[in-house]
Amino acid sequence: MTAKQLNLKTAPGHEVLAAAGKKILRPSGRGATETLFTWVDFQPGDTVLELAASFGYSAIALAQRYGVKVVGVEKNHESVARARTSVEAAGLSDRVDIREGDIFHLERISEQFDYVLGEAILSMQSGPGKAKILQGVGDRLKPGGQFLSHEMLAQGARIEALNRELATTIRVNTAPLSEVGWQAASEAANLTVQQHQTGPMALLNPLRIAQEEGLGTLLSLGWNLLVHPLMRQRILAMRRVFTEYGDDLGYIILRAEKLNDSLKG
Numbered sequence: 001m002t003a004k005q006l007n008l009k010t011a012p013g014h015e016v017l018a019a020a021g022k023k024i025l026r027p028s029g030r031g032a033t034e035t036l037f038t039w040v041d042f043q044p045g046d047t048v049l050e051l052a053a054s055f056g057y058s059a060i061a062l063a064q065r066y067g068v069k070v071v072g073v074e075k076n077h078e079s080v081a082r083a084r085t086s087v088e089a090a091g092l093s094d095r096v097d098i099r100e101g102d103i104f105h106l107e108r109i110s111e112q113f114d115y116v117l118g119e120a121i122l123s124m125q126s127g128p129g130k131a132k133i134l135q136g137v138g139d140r141l142k143p144g145g146q147f148l149s150h151e152m153l154a155q156g157a158r159i160e161a162l163n164r165e166l167a168t169t170i171r172v173n174t175a176p177l178s179e180v181g182w183q184a185a186s187e188a189a190n191l192t193v194q195q196h197q198t199g200p201m202a203l204l205n206p207l208r209i210a211q212e213e214g215l216g217t218l219l220s221l222g223w224n225l226l227v228h229p230l231m232r233q234r235i236l237a238m239r240r241v242f243t244e245y246g247d248d249l250g251y252i253i254l255r256a257e258k259l260n261d262s263l264k265g
Helices: 013-020 029-038 057-066 077-089 103-108 127-140 159-170 179-188 206-213 215-227 229-244
Strands: 047-051 069-074 096-100 113-119 141-154 191-200 249-258
Touching (some): 013 215, 029 141, 029 191, 029 206, 029 249, 047 057, 047 127, 057 069, 057 077, 057 096, 057 113, 077 096, 127 141, 127 179, 141 159, 141 191, 159 229, 179 191, 179 249, 215 229
Parallel strands (some): 047 069, 113 141
Antiparallel strands (some): 141 249
16 A cells, blocks of 8 residues: 555554565564564464465465465555466465454464464554454464464553553554463463563664665655655654654564463363
8 A cells, every 4th residue: 555545644654564564563673573483483384374464475385385375365455466466476375265254353363373473463453452363363273283472562550651652653552461461361361371472672773674674665665754744643643652662662572382281171
């Protein structure tokens, strides 16, 4: 979606960033996700469910790199169409299936998977919303299957103020949890955290953008901020919050395993 198609005043922050040319919308960029993937042993033929697959970039990369089969669920019709075109162009129609659907209704997907991947999805949900999605994740995992997550982290005494600022600037009910909070939310859905790591937020770090997305992306972002005043206002407001709350805001990656039903209790 381009800046001309988007209502820059009201659109969620991630859509504004994408319209500006940002390709990686994870809290700590590509690096933390790469670390997350070192914690698992993907094998050819393993099955992965990706939440909010967007344009299919991650699904395609996973299939190409590891030989896994990926089902991506995405709510936006235009994104689904674009992702399917990219999958076909990559010659991966036999291994990547992008489906139009709602992550709040994962019960509509009949299969169970070896892995479920979610990045920067749960942070933008309310408490009940997080619980609903995580319950769906647990239901869609095979016994012993693993949930791989990369989310925003909020910690310290200013969490409530931080969440208010994030909701105002990002235009969604953004509510990242603390380290303990994310582990507890996972455990409540019968997902036992096996590994996790935390670190600083790097979503709008210019050096990180240049390193991971290329100088061309950084220059394109700069140009779009220059020629689109509303876009500049929205993105600089997000950057201000990230900077002001730099000691309280970060990322968390975690790997959680679904317990075998016989081991519950």
